[in-house]
Amino acid sequence: xxxxxxxxxxxxxxxxxxxxxxxxxxxxxxxxxxxxxxxxxxxxxxxxxxxxxxxxxxxxxxxxxxxxxxxxxxxxxxxxxxxxxxxxxxxxxxxxxxxxxxxxxxxxxxxxxxxxxxxxxxxxxxxxxxxxxxxxxxxxxxxxxxxxxxxxxxxxxxxxxxxxxxxxxxxxxxxxxxxxxxxxxxxxxxxxxxxxxxxxxxxxxxxxxxxxxxxxxxxxxxxxxxxxxxxxxxxxxxxxxxxxxxxxxxxxxxxxxxxxxxxxxxxxxxx
Amino acid sequence: xxxxxxxxxxxxxxxxxxxxxxxxxxxxxxxxxxxxxxxxxxxxxxxxxxxxxxxxxxxxxxxxxxxxxxxxxxxxxxxxxxxxxxxxxxxxxxxxxxxxxxxxxxxxxxxxxxxxxxxxxxxxxxxxxxxxxxxxxxxxxxxxxxxxxxxxxxxxxxxxxxxxxxxxxxxxxxxxxxxxxxxxxxxxxxxxxxxxxxxxxxxxxxxxxxxxxxxxxxxxxxxxxxxxxxxxxxxxxxxxxxxxxxxxxxxxxxxxxxxxxxxxxxxxxxxxxxxxxxxxxxxxxx
Ligand SMILES: Nc1ncnc2c1ncn2[C@@H]1O[C@H](COP(=O)(O)OP(=O)(O)OP(=O)(O)O)[C@@H](O)[C@H]1O
Ligand SMILES: [Mg+2]
Numbered sequence: 001x002x003x004x005x006x007x008x009x010x011x012x013x014x015x016x017x018x019x020x021x022x023x024x025x026x027x028x029x030x031x032x033x034x035x036x037x038x039x040x041x042x043x044x045x046x047x048x049x050x051x052x053x054x055x056x057x058x059x060x061x062x063x064x065x066x067x068x069x070x071x072x073x074x075x076x077x078x079x080x081x082x083x084x085x086x087x088x089x090x091x092x093x094x095x096x097x098x099x100x101x102x103x104x105x106x107x108x109x110x111x112x113x114x115x116x117x118x119x120x121x122x123x124x125x126x127x128x129x130x131x132x133x134x135x136x137x138x139x140x141x142x143x144x145x146x147x148x149x150x151x152x153x154x155x156x157x158x159x160x161x162x163x164x165x166x167x168x169x170x171x172x173x174x175x176x177x178x179x180x181x182x183x184x185x186x187x188x189x190x191x192x193x194x195x196x197x198x199x200x201x202x203x204x205x206x207x208x209x210x211x212x213x214x215x216x217x218x219x220x221x222x223x224x225x226x227x228x229x230x231x232x233x234x235x236x237x238x239x240x241x242x243x244x245x246x247x248x249x250x251x252x253x254x255x256x257x258x259x260x261x262x263x264x265x266x267x268x269x270x271x
Numbered sequence: 272x273x274x275x276x277x278x279x280x281x282x283x284x285x286x287x288x289x290x291x292x293x294x295x296x297x298x299x300x301x302x303x304x305x306x307x308x309x310x311x312x313x314x315x316x317x318x319x320x321x322x323x324x325x326x327x328x329x330x331x332x333x334x335x336x337x338x339x340x341x342x343x344x345x346x347x348x349x350x351x352x353x354x355x356x357x358x359x360x361x362x363x364x365x366x367x368x369x370x371x372x373x374x375x376x377x378x379x380x381x382x383x384x385x386x387x388x389x390x391x392x393x394x395x396x397x398x399x400x401x402x403x404x405x406x407x408x409x410x411x412x413x414x415x416x417x418x419x420x421x422x423x424x425x426x427x428x429x430x431x432x433x434x435x436x437x438x439x440x441x442x443x444x445x446x447x448x449x450x451x452x453x454x455x456x457x458x459x460x461x462x463x464x465x466x467x468x469x470x471x472x473x474x475x476x477x478x479x480x481x482x483x484x485x486x487x488x489x490x491x492x493x494x495x496x497x498x499x500x501x502x503x504x505x506x507x508x509x510x511x512x513x514x515x516x517x518x519x520x521x522x523x524x525x526x527x528x529x530x531x532x533x534x535x536x537x538x539x540x541x542x543x544x545x546x547x548x549x550x551x552x553x554x555x556x557x
Contacts, residue, residue: 009370103372104340
């Protein structure tokens with residue numbers, strides 16, 4: 001418990017936590033509402049999105065879809081950066097040394113870090129929901145739409161959002177521990193989340209086996225889960241797997257990333 | 272015994288960085304762990320804290336295996352410079368550490384007081400001077416009133432005033448009965464504040480004793496006239512040019528003997544080897 005409190009205190013007072021969460025919220029509003037709203041109003045050219053699609057995407061009723069569709073790629077990348085920085089910087093600052101000699105077992109210290117990160121990520125997803133809902137209601141009022149609250153599908157979408165966020169958190173933690181620093185962890189993580197998987201998807205259209213593989217890679221699984229709960233219409237969201245299959249893969253990744261990171265943290269010398 | 276190690280060894284590749292070190296730290300003493308750069312001090316200390324696993328040999332810290340909660344909670348440490356969150360204030364850094372050590376806020380304030388950082392407690396760690404950073408490191412080590420304080424080169428990088436402050440701090444703690452294991456490559460420091468010393472060189476513990484014993488017996492230098500007569504009169508003396516050397520501590524008796532025999536005594540003084548000389552002899556570093 002002490003370890004969670006300690007980690008929460010230092011993550012809470014860490015400017016990077018709020019900068020990253022802030023950047024994500026602004027991005028999510030800009031791409032989810034601001035651009036759609038402008039397109040809907042001044043937009044003589046709404047490209048391939050019909051008026052109806054734009055309106056539907058911004059309805060308060062569909063806020064869950066708005067939240068989940070952002071997470072497989074861009075939101076995930078931000079969460080990964082947060083986790084990789086939170087874990088990786090401790091090596092350079094020497095805080096891991098302080099942490100691991102404080103008293104608690106290494107596994108408790110690690111559990112404390114993961115617990116605190118989990119709380120921060122839940123806050124991030126919750127804030128995304130709140131802010132998106134606020135934007136949706138604002139747009140609906142400005143436009144004079146009749147709007148209603150989201151149905152129970154919202155819970156499914158939030159659960160999916162949390163699972164996707166957990167996977168990217170785990171990925172960041174894993175990279176931070178493996179590379180023992182923030183820079184390489186963030187670099188590799190971003191590269192993977194934004195570039196590598198997309199490139200592989202490109203290759204996949206030419207090579208069958210690669211295509212099946214890309215569906216179940218971390219980003220692919222996240223995209224498929226988002227797609228399965230109604231989050232289509234954003235980069236990285238896919239519709240190739242069932243929700244259950246995608247969710248199982250994600251759970252597998254969370255277990256693997258966190259398990260491997262914890263094992264390394266417990267076993268490895270800290271020099 | 273607060274700390275004992277038995278043939279403690281750490282190899283990196285086929286190089287033994289710490290080589291069969293058997294040392295012991297007793298309750299209530301300030302133990303100086305002395306050695307040149309790269310001798311293996313930090314590696315030994317890391318093993319005492321469970322940060323690094325020994326290749327072979329054993330260590331016991333307060334009767335416990337190193338790195339277990341039982342051992343760690345009774346030890347406060349500062350290894351190779353303080354490790355704190357740069358964006359947090361000194362006080363917040365200690366509060367984070369206090370949560371981990373399971374102690375309350377009052378301990379944080381007491382520790383800040385002890386290292387004289389109350390005035391700067393709300394400043395960000397990033398903005399601290401090197402001396403303040405080291406002191407905060409000691410404050411963190413003091414949280415939870417540990418039975419053993421391990422300080423790895425706490426004066427590293429400090430200016431003379433900062434060094435003096437740090438030594439005063441260690442001395443004050445020692446005066447309260449605090450057991451301290453202090454590593455250093457500075458002889459003066461160890462000579463000034465340590466009760467016993469372990470000298471490590473190339474991974475090997477080459478000596479372990481009190482500072483006095485390490486220096487060896489005191490030799491008296493005698494200048495007298497006629498020197499040959501004095502040489503005959505004083506048993507066990509050896510002639511070095513126009514002075515005598517003798518292993519003897521009772522200078523008064525010596526002088527009386529010489530004066531009674533009508534020898535003029537011009538000078539009698541202890542000829543002390545400095546710890547520095549001893550150290551260079553033992554570690555082969557000049
Ligand atoms: N992880 C490692 N891998 C390989 N060699 C290492 C490792 N850690 C330490 N060493 C080597 O072990 C030797 C002893 O290092 P250590 O840090 O214990 O020395 P020290 O006595 O604390 O020196 P200093 O006074 O410079 O702090 C050094 O030569 C160092 O290069
Ligand atoms: Mg060292």
